[in-house]
Every structure is written in structure tokens, then in C-alpha cells.
Amino acid sequence: MAPPDFANARTRHQKARSAGLHPDYWYPVEWDTAVRTGQVVEIVFWKRSIALFRGEDGVLRAVDDRCAHRQLKLSAGQVKGCNLVCLYHGWEHDGDGKIAHIPHDTFGKQVPKSRITSYPVQVRYGLIWIFPGNPSLAGEKSVPDIPEMDARWPSVPVDATWHGHHSMIIDNVSDFTHAYLHEKYRPFSDPVLTRLESRDDKVFVAYRTKVGGDPKTELVLNPAIDRGSIELCYSYPYQWSDTGGKIKHWCFVLPIDERRTRVFFLFLFAPDAYRLPFTRIRMPLPLVRGMLRLAKRAYILPLLDQDRVAIEAEQEGHERYHDQPIPELNPAVQEFQRLTISKWEEALA
Ligand code: FES
Numbered sequence: 001m002a003p004p005d006f007a008n009a010r011t012r013h014q015k016a017r018s019a020g021l022h023p024d025y026w027y028p029v030e031w032d033t034a035v036r037t038g039q040v041v042e043i044v045f046w047k048r049s050i051a052l053f054r055g056e057d058g059v060l061r062a063v064d065d066r067c068a069h070r071q072l073k074l075s076a077g078q079v080k081g082c083n084l085v086c087l088y089h090g091w092e093h094d095g096d097g098k099i100a101h102i103p104h105d106t107f108g109k110q111v112p113k114s115r116i117t118s119y120p121v122q123v124r125y126g127l128i129w130i131f132p133g134n135p136s137l138a139g140e141k142s143v144p145d146i147p148e149m150d151a152r153w154p155s156v157p158v159d160a161t162w163h164g165h166h167s168m169i170i171d172n173v174s175d176f177t178h179a180y181l182h183e184k185y186r187p188f189s190d191p192v193l194t195r196l197e198s199r200d201d202k203v204f205v206a207y208r209t210k211v212g213g214d215p216k217t218e219l220v221l222n223p224a225i226d227r228g229s230i231e232l233c234y235s236y237p238y239q240w241s242d243t244g245g246k247i248k249h250w251c252f253v254l255p256i257d258e259r260r261t262r263v264f265f266l267f268l269f270a271p272d273a274y275r276l277p278f279t280r281i282r283m284p285l286p287l288v289r290g291m292l293r294l295a296k297r298a299y300i301l302p303l304l305d306q307d308r309v310a311i312e313a314e315q316e317g318h319e320r321y322h323d324q325p326i327p328e329l330n331p332a333v334q335e336f337q338r339l340t341i342s343k344w345e346e347a348l349a
């Protein structure tokens with residue numbers, strides 16, 4: 001039997017694993033470079049298909065992925081000028097979702113006034129962000145501030161689609177009790193929870209732990225960085241971490257449905273985070289950037305793939321055994337789930 005939907009979920013765990021994410025936030029949906037001029041792509045926010053396209057003026061627009069005529073997917077059509085053309089009868093839709101042009105005989109009738117929903121779009125930090133909720137709130141909500149991106153810290157962008165519920169990913173990135181999974185890479189070891197505080201739709205967590213430990217990384221990491229603890233935050237609906245003010249990451253989840261999530265990571269390293277091996281000399285930035293490109297392939301992606309494997313196995317387990325009790329030990333996980341549930345209840349209300 002499939003897991004219960006949110007309305008029928010009984011336990012906190014079942015509720016967390018069936019909740020969506022509140023649409024009144026900005027969500028990253030794609031990298032800016034992935035949508036070229038004249039291109040349309042389909043993106044999905046919690047079962048809602050959206051056609052994202054870039055007109056010949058270079059501006060991105062997002063509308064519901066359905067033709068105003070007969071509901072075909074507009075993402076299967078093409079971009080003409082700054083409009084999106086349906087593949088069937090060629091009706092053109094503009095960025096506001098209005099029918100801009102009908103290329104065939106209209107039998108003496110006016111162009112229908114019906115329109116499809118359009119979504120606010122912006123580009124920041126190399127990512128395309130969409131506001132899927134009430135558009136009148138888009139101006140008061142903002143994309144999270146990442147001053148390190150503005151300061152051009154060396155960064156490693158990663159994205160993936162994982163077959164797991166978004167709450168499993170939030171649990172995973174903030175719950176360090178899974179150090180066992182990463183024994184091979186040791187991104188953190190022997191974590192002890194030292195802070196857990198819920199405030200204003202945020203859950204703050206800290207661990208005393210040893211961050212890093214991979215011998216190759218030790219060779220080049222600046223020894224002055226305090227890696228004896230890490231702070232993390234589930235800043236709904238986003239997640240970040242900070243090690244000694246020098247190594248940071250952001251994790252953004254784009255919920256597709258109950259069992260699939262696209263996840264975007266930005267890993268950020270202070271300009272003085274690395275030194276030349278066996279010296280105290282700061283590694284030049286071009287070298288840092290080149291090294292990080294290698295580290296992405298050799299370390300970061302394989303490490304994240306361990307999380308993917310675990311999360312996808314957890315999703316499978318959840319679908320089979322959702323009725324079984326979960327003896328959750330880490331109180332932080334309970335707080336993340338409470339926040340996810342209460343925000344989804346707020347969205348449904
Ligand atoms: S179905 Fe799209 S133009 Fe007719």
C-alpha cells in the first residue's frame with residue numbers, strides 16, 4: 001500500500017514525508033546558462049509543470065506548461081520572438097500568459113481572453129529562481145542573501161535529481177549522525193550536537209565535530225581555519241552550513257513530487273581557505289578554482305552520491321514500511337520535520 005497522503009498521514013514522520021513546500025518563496029529551478037535564447041524547458045514545482053523560456057531579447061519568462069487552447073504542454077512547442085508557440089495550432093502565448101496571436105482563421109471570432117498563469121522569474125548567483133506562489137508576495141520575499149557569491153568566493157555548483165522526498169534531503173544534510181555512510185571520505189567525524197534552536201521558521205543546529213579529514217584535503221587546507229565545529233541552519237525552505245566562517249554551503253531543494261526532488265548545492269570557499277602544500281603561502285585563486293574543479297569530480301560528487309544512494313533507499317523503505325514506527329534519536333530531525341509540516345499546513349490553509 002502506498003504511503004498516506006498529507007491529509008491522511010497520522011504520524012509526524014508520515015506527515016513530513018508527504019508535505020509539499022510552501023509556494024510563497026523563491027525556488028531555484030535551473031542554472032542560468034542551461035536555458036539559451038530561444039529555448040524552452042519544462043520545470044516542475046510540486047507536481048506543477050511550468051514552461052520556462054528565454055525570448056530573443058534574452059529575458060526569461062515562465063508560464064504554466066499548458067496551451068490556453070487545449071492544454072498541450074507548451075514546453076513541447078517553440079519560442080518565437082518573445083512568445084511561446086504551441087506545437088499543435090501554433091497559438092502564441094506571451095510572458096504574461098495571454099494569447100498573443102493565432103496564426104489560423106478564427107472564423108470571425110476575437111482572440112480569446114483566457115490566459116494561463118505566469119510566474120515571477122529572476123536570476124541570481126547563476127541560478128534561475130521562480131516564485132510559484134502568490135505573485136503579489138514575490139516582491140516582499142527575496143532570494144537568500146549569499147554575500148560570498150557577490151564577493152566571488154571560489155564556489156562549486158552541483159545539482160542532481162534524487163528519487164526521494166525533499167524532507168529526506170533536509171534531514172540528511174543537517175543530521176550528522178550519518179558519518180558512518182561517509183567513512184571513506186570523512187567530511188565530518190564524531191559529531192556531538194551542541195546547539196538546537198527553533199526561531200522564526202529557522203532551525204539552528206551546531207555540532208562539535210572534526211570537519212574534513214581526507215588526507216589530500218588536509219594537505220592544502222589553511223590550518224588556521226577552525227574546523228572543530230560546524231553551524232547549520234534549516235532556513236525554510238533553504239539550508240546552509242558554515243565552518244569557521246571560511247567553508248560554507250547552501251542547499252536548495254526543488255520539490256517535484258512526493259518521491260522526487262531536484263537539489264542544488266553551492267559550496268563556497270573563502271579566498272584564503274587554501275594554501276600551497278607544505279607552505280603557509282595562500283594558494284592563488286586561479287589555482288584554487290582549478291583544484292576545486294578536480295575536487296568536484298574526485299571528492300564532492302562521489303560523496304554526494306553516497307547521500308543519494310542512502311536517500312533513495314530510504315524512500316524505497318518508506319514506501320514499503322511507512323506504517324512502521326521510526327525511533328528518531330536526533331532531536332534536530334524532529335525539529336526540521338515539525339517546521340516542514342507546519343509550513344505546509346500554513347500553505348494549505
Ligand atoms: S492545442 Fe495549442 S494551439 Fe491548439
Ligand SMILES: [Fe+2]
Nearest residue numbers: 172178182307
Ligand atoms: Fe551526507
